[in-house]
Structure formats: structure tokens, C-alpha cells
Amino acid sequence: LIMENLETAVHDGKNFEARQNMAMASYYAGLAFTKAGVGYVHAIAHNFGALYSTPHGLANSIVLPHILDYSKSDIIPQLAELAKASALKTGRESNKQLADKFIARVRSMLQSFEIPETLDSLKKEDIPRIAKLALEEAHANYPVPKYMDKGTCEALIGKMVA
Incomplete structure (x- = not known):
């Protein structure tokens, strides 16, 4: 849908x-x-909202492709199923190819909505705090397909600095 x-x-x-x-x-x-195994998306997005008043839907949209990239290796079959359900299967693509197609489709849609993959208000000095809080929230409340440590989370959030 x-x-x-x-x-x-x-x-x-x-x-x-x-x-x-x-x-x-x-x-x-x-x-x-x-x-759903996208707990990091919401946990990071909640912190963008709390610190910068970023609307939750926009924050989720910015974070989602980054988390899909990070989690991909552990959720290829699930992403392939999403690609099939999204009518992205055109031939005999492997599950990995379908996973890549799905993530690319998400990015394409976000671009068509003029939603960036970075957050203008995100400050580098806030990243350690955001990572700490996001990991605490995600690990306590959400299923995640692939765990990350603080350094990995900080690096991932760093990709969202404009």
C-alpha cells in the first residue's frame, strides 16, 4: 500500500x-x-525531535535509509520480501539484489519528496549524546536486527550532518 x-x-x-x-x-x-526491526530509526528520530524539534515523520525519513544500509547484511531476506511486495522484482534477482533495490527505492521516494539524508540542525558536538540516548532507548524498548555499539552509532549519525 x-x-x-x-x-x-x-x-x-x-x-x-x-x-x-x-x-x-x-x-x-x-x-x-x-x-519491526527498525528500533534505531525511531530512537535516533526521537532524539532529533527532542533536541532540534524535528517533526517525527521527517526525522524517521532522514534516518531510515542509513539504518537500512547498516542493517542490510542481517535482514537481506526481509528486504527482499519487501522488494517483492513492492513490485520491484523484475527477473531472477538474488535476495541481495532485491534488498539493494528496495533500499534504492526508499531513497528515490525520499528524494521525490525533497527529504534530505542529512539534518541541517544536527551539530557534531551533539552526536555522542544522541548516540548514547538512542542506544539506551532502542536496546530497552525495540527489536533491532543488528546491534550497534556507541562508536558505530556515532559514526552512523555523523553521516546525517549537513
Whole structure:
């Protein structure tokens, strides 16, 4: 539902069918949220919101491709399934190729929405604090497919400095 309707809903806000489908997609995502392995996305995004008043959806959108890249090696089968569900399978691609296609599609969509992969307000000196808080939140509250330590988290957040 997301892959088929998000761009239309964003670019044509008067398209009722696309907006209705996105409402259902949001509902389904909410049901699946507790089993999703993207805890670092939300944990980092929460801290961007707390420190810089970044809207949560925007923060998640900025963080998501970075976490997908980081986690990819441990979630290739799941990403391949998402690629198939998103109609990205065109031939006999391997699961790794499908995972790469899915991540590329996410990035393409974000670019079409003019959402950057960096956060203008992010300050390098805040990165250690954000990493510490994000790891505490993620490890205590969310499933994550691949654990990271503080140094890895700091490096990943560092990629989001504008």
C-alpha cells in the first residue's frame, strides 16, 4: 500500500483513494510496529525531535535509509520480501539484489519528496549524546536486527550532518 500510494498522496493531496490507502497502510504499520526491526530509526528520530524539534515523520525519513544500509547484511531476506511486495522484482534477482533495490527505492521516494539524508540542525558536538540516548532507548524498548555499539552509532549519525 505504501509503495503504491505514498508518492501519489504526497504529490496530489486531493487524491482521496491514495490518502485512504495510506491511512490503511499507517494502521497496518502500527499493528506491525512492535515486531519491526527498525528500533534505531525511531530512537535516533526521537532524539532529533527532542533536541532540534524535528517533526517525527521527517526525522524517521532522514534516518531510515542509513539504518537500512547498516542493517542490510542481517535482514537481506526481509528486504527482499519487501522488494517483492513492492513490485520491484523484475527477473531472477538474488535476495541481495532485491534488498539493494528496495533500499534504492526508499531513497528515490525520499528524494521525490525533497527529504534530505542529512539534518541541517544536527551539530557534531551533539552526536555522542544522541548516540548514547538512542542506544539506551532502542536496546530497552525495540527489536533491532543488528546491534550497534556507541562508536558505530556515532559514526552512523555523523553521516546525517549537513
